[in-house]
Amino acid sequence: MTDTLFAQVLDEASRADPYPLYAQLRRTPVSRQGENLYAASTYRAVTALLHDPRISSDERKSRTGAGALAASGRLIEDGDERRPGFIFLDPPEHDRLRAVVMRQFTPHRIRLLGRHVETLVDELLDRRAGQTTLDVVDDLAYPLPVTVICELLGVPREDEPRFHVWATALARTLDPPEGMSEEEVARAVSAAAELRAYLVELAGQRAAHPRPDLLSGLLTDASGDRMNPPEIIATMALLLIAGHETTVNLITNGMLTLLRNPEALALLRERPDLITPALEEVLRYDPPVQFRTRTTLTDVELDGVTVPAGANVALLLASASRDPERFPQADRYEPLRQDNQHLGFGGGIHYCVGAPLARIEARVALGALVRRLESPRLAADPPPYRQSASLRGPRHLVVEAARVT
Amino acid sequence: MSSPAAPGRVVIVGASLAGLRAAETLRREGFRGELTLIGDEPHEPYDRPPLSKQVLAGRASPAHTALVRAPDLEATWLLGEPAAALDPHTRTVTLAGGREIGYDRLLIATGTRARPWPAAEEAALDGVFTLRGRDDAERLRAALAAGPRRVLVIGGGFTGSEIASVCRELGLPVTLAERGPAPLSGALGAAAGSVAARMQRAHGVDLRANTTVMALEGDGSGRLRAAYLSDGDVVEVDVAVVALGAVRNTEWLAGSGLAADARGVVCDAACRAFDADAVVTDDVYVAGDVARWPHPHYDGLLLAVEHWDNAVRQAETAAANLLREPPAPLRPHRGLPAFWSYQFGVNIKSVGLPTIADEVVVTQGAVADGRFVAAYGRQGRTVAAVAVDSPRWLPAYAGFVAANLPFPPDLHASDAPDPLRPVPAGLALDDRATHSPTAAVTGDGPTASDRSTHRDPRSPLTAPPL
Numbered sequence: 127m128t129d130t131l132f133a134q135v136l137d138e139a140s141r142a143d144p145y146p147l148y149a150q151l152r153r154t155p156v157s158r159q160g161e162n163l164y165a166a167s168t169y170r171a172v173t174a175l176l177h178d179p180r181i182s183s184d185e186r187k188s189r190t191g192a193g194a195l196a197a198s199g200r201l202i203e204d205g206d207e208r209r210p211g212f213i214f215l216d217p218p219e220h221d222r223l224r225a226v227v228m229r230q231f232t233p234h235r236i237r238l239l240g241r242h243v244e245t246l247v248d249e250l251l252d253r254r255a256g257q258t259t260l261d262v263v264d265d266l267a268y269p270l271p272v273t274v275i276c277e278l279l280g281v282p283r284e285d286e287p288r289f290h291v292w293a294t295a296l297a298r299t300l301d302p303p304e305g306m307s308e309e310e311v312a313r314a315v316s317a318a319a320e321l322r323a324y325l326v327e328l329a330g331q332r333a334a335h336p337r338p339d340l341l342s343g344l345l346t347d348a349s350g351d352r353m354n355p356p357e358i359i360a361t362m363a364l365l366l367i368a369g370h371e372t373t374v375n376l377i378t379n380g381m382l383t384l385l386r387n388p389e390a391l392a393l394l395r396e397r398p399d400l401i402t403p404a405l406e407e408v409l410r411y412d413p414p415v416q417f418r419t420r421t422t423l424t425d426v427e428l429d430g431v432t433v434p435a436g437a438n439v440a441l442l443l444a445s446a447s448r449d450p451e452r453f454p455q456a457d458r459y460e461p462l463r464q465d466n467q468h469l470g471f472g473g474g475i476h477y478c479v480g481a482p483l484a485r486i487e488a489r490v491a492l493g494a495l496v497r498r499l500e501s502p503r504l505a506a507d508p509p510p511y512r513q514s515a516s517l518r519g520p521r522h523l524v525v526e527a528a529r530v531t
Numbered sequence: 532m533s534s535p536a537a538p539g540r541v542v543i544v545g546a547s548l549a550g551l552r553a554a555e556t557l558r559r560e561g562f563r564g565e566l567t568l569i570g571d572e573p574h575e576p577y578d579r580p581p582l583s584k585q586v587l588a589g590r591a592s593p594a595h596t597a598l599v600r601a602p603d604l605e606a607t608w609l610l611g612e613p614a615a616a617l618d619p620h621t622r623t624v625t626l627a628g629g630r631e632i633g634y635d636r637l638l639i640a641t642g643t644r645a646r647p648w649p650a651a652e653e654a655a656l657d658g659v660f661t662l663r664g665r666d667d668a669e670r671l672r673a674a675l676a677a678g679p680r681r682v683l684v685i686g687g688g689f690t691g692s693e694i695a696s697v698c699r700e701l702g703l704p705v706t707l708a709e710r711g712p713a714p715l716s717g718a719l720g721a722a723a724g725s726v727a728a729r730m731q732r733a734h735g736v737d738l739r740a741n742t743t744v745m746a747l748e749g750d751g752s753g754r755l756r757a758a759y760l761s762d763g764d765v766v767e768v769d770v771a772v773v774a775l776g777a778v779r780n781t782e783w784l785a786g787s788g789l790a791a792d793a794r795g796v797v798c799d800a801a802c803r804a805f806d807a808d809a810v811v812t813d814d815v816y817v818a819g820d821v822a823r824w825p826h827p828h829y830d831g832l833l834l835a836v837e838h839w840d841n842a843v844r845q846a847e848t849a850a851a852n853l854l855r856e857p858p859a860p861l862r863p864h865r866g867l868p869a870f871w872s873y874q875f876g877v878n879i880k881s882v883g884l885p886t887i888a889d890e891v892v893v894t895q896g897a898v899a900d901g902r903f904v905a906a907y908g909r910q911g912r913t914v915a916a917v918a919v920d921s922p923r924w925l926p927a928y929a930g931f932v933a934a935n936l937p938f939p940p941d942l943h944a945s946d947a948p949d950p951l952r953p954v955p956a957g958l959a960l961d962d963r964a965t966h967s968p969t970a971a972v973t974g975d976g977p978t979a980s981d982r983s984t985h986r987d988p989r990s991p992l993t994a995p996p997l
Contacts, residue, residue: 177926179895179904179944216945217895221902424943435943475923 132159132440135416136301136515142508144416144515145457148445155429156439162190163302163438164431167445169452169469171428175441176474181420183476184216188421189436209356211364213476220475222351227361227479230343239274240486246270247494254530255498259505262495262523267377271487275369278483279362280332280339289324292317293370296363300516302419302440321366325359340365365480373484375414375519377491380405382523383412383459384496385504390461394496401493404461405485408492409447409470411459416444416518418472443469444518500528538635538814539564541853542624544614545640545780546570548578548598549819549842553638555601556850566606567632569624571613574665576600580839582668583693584873588700589672593665614641617787619806619815635814636853639784639796639804640846642820643777643837648685653747654773658755661773662690671772675701679769682706683758685744687714689872691774692727696874699734706737706766708744708758712957719881719917721957722891723905725996726898726919734875739764747771777837779821789815795823795835801861802849818842818849827865828933829884838870867929871922877901880922883915883932885956891997892939892953895946896921898997904928905997907956908938954997 131151135144151157151167159165166172175181212223250269254260272290276283295317298310306314329345336342344358353361384391384404394404417440426433433439447468450456471478478484495502505524512521541557543550546568554566570576577596585591609626616625617637624632645661648654658679660671675682675698682698684691687709698705711717713724714731731738745759758766784791789812790805791797796817797805802824804815817824819842825831848864855861872879885891888907894916896903904924907915913936916928931940939951 174927174930177924178930179924179927179947180942182945184945218897218900218946221946423945424941473923477923 130159131157132163132165135442138511138513141511141513141515141518144444144518145448148442148448151442151445152449154431156431156433158431159440162188162436163440164433165440165442166428167442167449168429169446169449172441172443172446172469173473174428175420175426175439176469176472176476178426180423180426181439182216182423183214183220183418183420184210185214185419185421185438186210187216187423187436188438190438209360211360213364213368217475223353223357223361224475224479226344226347226349226351226353227365229347229349230340231479231482235278235340236482236486239278239483242277243270243274243487243490246273247490251494251498251530257530258527260499260525260527260530262378262381262525263374263520264522266491266495267374267381267523270377270491271369271373271484274483274487275366278340278369279365280337280341281328281366285324289321289366290370292321293367296321296367297371297514297517300418301514302438318363321363322359325362325366329355329358329362368480371514371517372414372480373487375517376408376484376488378519378523379412379414380408380488380492381495381525382504382509382520383408384492385502385525386507387459387461390459391496391502393461394493398493398497400461401489401496403463403466405488405492406466406468406470407459407461407463408488410453410463410466410468411447413444413447413468413470414517414519415470415472416516417442418476418516443472498531499525500531502527538854540567540633540635541565541638542567542569542632542634542636543638543640544569544617544624545638545642545819545821546572546608546610547576547640547642547819547842548839549640549642549846550638551576551598551600551846552843553640553818553846553850554604554606556847557854558601558604560851560854562854564635566604567634568606568608568610569612569614569626569632570608570610572664572666573611575608575610577665579663582665583662583690584697586668587662587672587675587694587697589676593669593672596665614783617784617789619787619789619812622814636816637814638816638818638846638849638853639821640817640819640842641780641783642842643779645773646775646778648747648773648775650746653749655753656747656749656755657753658769659747659771659773662694663777671770674770675703679703681766681768681770683708683744683766683768683771684774685771686774686776687711687727687738687740688717688774688776689715689870689874691772692731693872693874694772694774695731695736696734699736699875704735704737706739706758706768707731708739708742708760710743711740711959713740714738716957717886717959719885720888720891720907722954722997723885723917724957730875730877730901744771777820779835781821795821797833798822798824800824800827800863800865801852802845802864803852803861816849816853818845824864827863828867829887834868834884836868838868840869841866867932869925869929877920878922879917879919880925881915881917882925882929883907883913885915885917886958888914888956888958890938890953891956892951893948893997894940894942894951895924895944897948903997906931906938906940908953911938912936913938913940 135147155168155171156166166175212220250266295313299314332342333345420439422433422437424435448456471481502525505526509520509523576598578598612626614624615627622634645663681704684695684707687707692714695705695707712721713728715727716724743761748757750756779795781791788806790807798817802816803811804817820837823833823835826834844866845864848862852861869882885907888909890908891905893903894906902920904918904921906913913931918925939953
């Protein structure tokens with residue numbers, strides 16, 4: 127089964143440009159891609175499945191237990207101390223945990239963070255002022271969301287190098303396991319254990335001395351449906367990884383797209399207010415999360431294909447957002463696109479909790495890059511990519527400029 | 532893109548949501564000719580859903596309900612004067628003041644108005660309101676803000692229930708009189724209505740089910756003072772809101788020769804109006820609340836839908852067909868009815884046609900938790916679904932309805948009750964004009980099977996509750 131189209135998507139050789147493969151996959155909206163593995167590729171099929179109660183996010187319910195390792199039990203040993211984060215759970219448990227987190231994402235917290243994002247972006251770019259090169263990833267797109275998520279959650283920034291390693295190892299597990307080596311699996315398993323141990327200790331500190339952060343908020347939540355300690359740890363691990371591994375790609379994919387589309391870049395230099403639709407178009411055109419894997423709870427018929435109960439289904443969000451049946455000129459980056467109901471943040475009950483925060487960070491970061499890079503151009507096209515196929519983005523994005531102002 | 536050559540003049544009668552969206556579609560599809568919109572209200576198009584919610588609660592000004600619209604519409608707006616007559620032979624619309632407007636193609640989108648309180652003298656009392664337009668909302672908002680002793684809402688459909696919800700939000704005592712066995716029972720059935728009834732009572736509404744208002748009484752100076760209910764009670768109130776549904780604005784079409792009556796204007800699935808001999812016209816189109824058409828998904832039954840979403844999509848389809856030049860195919864209007872409501876702190880969304888259902892079953896969540904999805908079935912197939920505080924599932928149910936999934940649907944949902952427990956939906960299946968269903972079969976169709984009868988409002992409901 128190594129040469130199915132989806133296997134080719136997973137292959138690192140396709141990382142820089144999986145979109146032609148998605149175009150081939152869309153010829154069959156729902157297709158079999160391996161032993162117990164299916165892919166949904168069109169906008170219609172993916173949106174239908176995102177909203178379908180016959181589809182589960184809990185891959186422990188899969189017949190083969192394959193799919194994302196993060197939920198498969200290899201990282202989560204049975205017992206009441208360890209459990210999946212809520213994106214790997216179904217209603218009603220998912221709904222309860224998500225609601226608790228949503229209560230912590232108060233408009234007040236988001237506003238405070240938003241103000242802080244502006245300062246952070248300025249500080250990070252000031253470090254490169256006067257230079258003629260900049261790595262979008264190392265200099266801005268990585269440190270910005272990491273600092274923000276640490277602040278939000280209440281994780282000390284100075285511990286960042288430690289969980290950077292854990293987050294990278296764990297992000298890989300969102301890909302189907304076929305492409306992972308035993309060594310990578312071992313790394314992910316130990317990363318999960320270390321991250322949990324770290325968070326348990328931190329939670330102990332915050333429980334004793336609460337601060338105005340989310341971890342303290344979860345620990346001191348007095349409502350009837352509050353999380354128990356293992357749920358808090360699982361949720362923290364989830365948010366930490368999600369905050370690490372997604373916004374970095376959104377900012378970097380956005381800058382890469384703008385550098386490849388000089389008219390769009392010029393337009394934004396002239397009309398900085400257009401960054402909002404331009405960013406939504408990045409979320410459609412080159413989204414940070416390419417696909418998510420789900421499991422069928424019963425036989426599901428879609429577009430003439432019956433996906434049997436217990437099968438894994440890859441919902442190809444990035445492919446759906448490039449579907450020409452839904453988006454005219456789907457393969458073109460059009461920063462002024464109007465009707466843009468992309469799937470960049472997913473859809474249905476698992477729609478990205480951090481979307482408002484991601485939008486603020488990416489808007490400010492891209493706005494500043496557009497403004498402060500004089501005559502920028504790519505040092506290498508395509509740039510080198512990180513390994514993950516699901517959370518896809520460049521490892522580095524070196525830009526040469528006349529000057530960073 | 533259609534050929535911009537013909538037609539030269541398009542007239543749209545009705546300048547609300549459907550009229551505006553049709554006008555925008557015409558321009559978007561390349562129509563370059565004269566475009567005229569005729570509206571009876573003085574206001575430019577505005578959005579109605581907030582009127583019974585944010586506007587009434589005083590959180591939004593009526594002026595903020597103006598609909599966002601394309602800046603380059605280049606249309607002539609004739610506002611503040613209703614159309615009074617149509618002559619399809621000379622292709623002329625006559626306004627109330629006598630002015631005549633000629634057209635090459637006509638779109639009828641005159642919508643509905645609030646059904647007035649039947650006794651004119653009582654309706655004229657100071658303190659008696661209806662709610663349909665912006666000005667109604669402003670008047671009623673001011674009356675509620677003045678802090679009446681008690682508000683009486685007459686009719687427990689969606690509008691009436693939303694008004695009662697706002698009253699409670701404002702801390703006002705409110706009595707709601709509903710002719711059927713429960714609020715929302717006309718649109719969603721008695722079983723789902725029983726959930727609404729519990730919700731209303733939990734929020735302090737003095738709910739009188741199976742009860743009608745016999746008379747409204749004024750004091751010496753013409754101010755509303757009291758209401759006489761069929762349960763024998765006399766309720767002292769300063770404000771009464773008549774929420775008895777809508778009347779279709781078709782009187783102006785009398786004598787036009789079109790198939791128009793109190794139930795609406797009949798058109799085909801391509802939105803082309805029928806004349807009284809059931810011959811389809813090719814220059815008169817219909818969209819929005821005033822239209823009745825054979826929906827392909829419902830065995831060709833004539834459907835009338837008073838929903839926001841339908842007004843938009845039917846207007847777009849009508850406009851595209853209006854411009855079409857043969858041999859380009861006609862587009863059918865076949866979207867499923869869908870609506871939402873917000874009341875007593877919960878979001879209610881529906882897709883399909885609950886009014887034709889014989890059974891209902893909770894498929895996800897739990898009524899006791901206030902979050903659930905219920906599927907409606909008719910003769911073994913799924914015909915509708917209602918989601919309470921679970922809106923994100925509804926698109927899938929739209930797919931189940933479109934695919935005629937067997938009822939009860941076998942979903943194996945992770946949050947499904949075990950076992951599924953279908954109960955009679957408790958709908959009065961008949962075609963009389965009723966105040967509650969906002970989507971109704973108005974032609975041949977299911978006949979009355981379990982017509983609700985009047986009973987003591989405090990007695991248990993007959994339909995087994997969900």
